[in-house]
Amino acid sequence: MRPMTQVCCGCSLQFGVQTIVFAHLGWCLMWIWMVTCNIILRIPAMAVGVNRPQQTVNAMWNLAGLPFIIMALWGLWHRVDVQVRLYLHYLVVSFSMHLVLIIYYLFVQDACSLLPSTLKYNGLAFACGVVRGCSIGVLLFTMLVQYYIGYMVWSWCEDVRAGISGKGLGALYGKRQQHYGAVGTPVHHDAESVAVDFGRQGAAY
Numbered sequence: 565m566r567p568m569t570q571v572c573c574g575c576s577l578q579f580g581v582q583t584i585v586f587a588h589l590g591w592c593l594m595w596i597w598m599v600t601c602n603i604i605l606r607i608p609a610m611a612v613g614v615n616r617p618q619q620t621v622n623a624m625w626n627l628a629g630l631p632f633i634i635m636a637l638w639g640l641w642h643r644v645d646v647q648v649r650l651y652l653h654y655l656v657v658s659f660s661m662h663l664v665l666i667i668y669y670l671f672v673q674d675a676c677s678l679l680p681s682t683l684k685y686n687g688l689a690f691a692c693g694v695v696r697g698c699s700i701g702v703l704l705f706t707m708l709v710q711y712y713i714g715y716m717v718w719s720w721c722e723d724v725r726a727g728i729s730g731k732g733l734g735a736l737y738g739k740r741q742q743h744y745g746a747v748g749t750p751v752h753h754d755a756e757s758v759a760v761d762f763g764r765q766g767a768a769y
Contacts, residue, residue: 567719581720589633592626599623645721652717659710670699
């Protein structure tokens with residue numbers, strides 16, 4: 565499978581993956597805060613309709629994901645793919661759990677049972693068909709978005725490992741010009757400073 569080179573019709577992989585990781589960080593912190601308000605502080609929050617065991621499991625899973633997200637941010641900043649690959653594994657497991665929950669709520673628990681009782685004798689069959697069709701559409705759309713996000717993160721890891729989007733010759737030449745003159749003569753005049761600077765340049769390259 566060939567990695568993608570850009571996301572969202574022109575944005576870089578770095579920008580796309582950073583957006584995903586920061587959005588995931590915000591999602592985890594939001595769930596942890598909501599569960600803390602509902603269970604510990606006894607303050608009703610948005611997830612008040614979810615039962616407490618499910619809230620606790622969601623909070624535990626999101627709390628466990630914070631180290632992976634922090635590692636991913638570190639890997640994105642320093643362009644190290646190992647930490648981001650660990651985050652990718654956590655992301656795939658999270659997506660799998662979400663898909664299982666969606667399938668359970670949409671198909672095991674009949675979506676038609678959520679319809680109001682006023683439709684029981686008037687248009688129930690039509691409304692039930694519409695709800696089931698929308699449920700399938702939501703499932704397919706969720707699978708597509710999750711696959712695209714996972715593919716984006718995987719492409720960034722492959723890109724970094726192959727060194728495709730690393731520093732080019734222009735960036736390296738610009739960095740060299742910061743230490744050496746325009747005609748190639750060293751900025752430092754003493755031999756010791758030139759030797760130390762040359763060794764640093766060689767290690768960086």
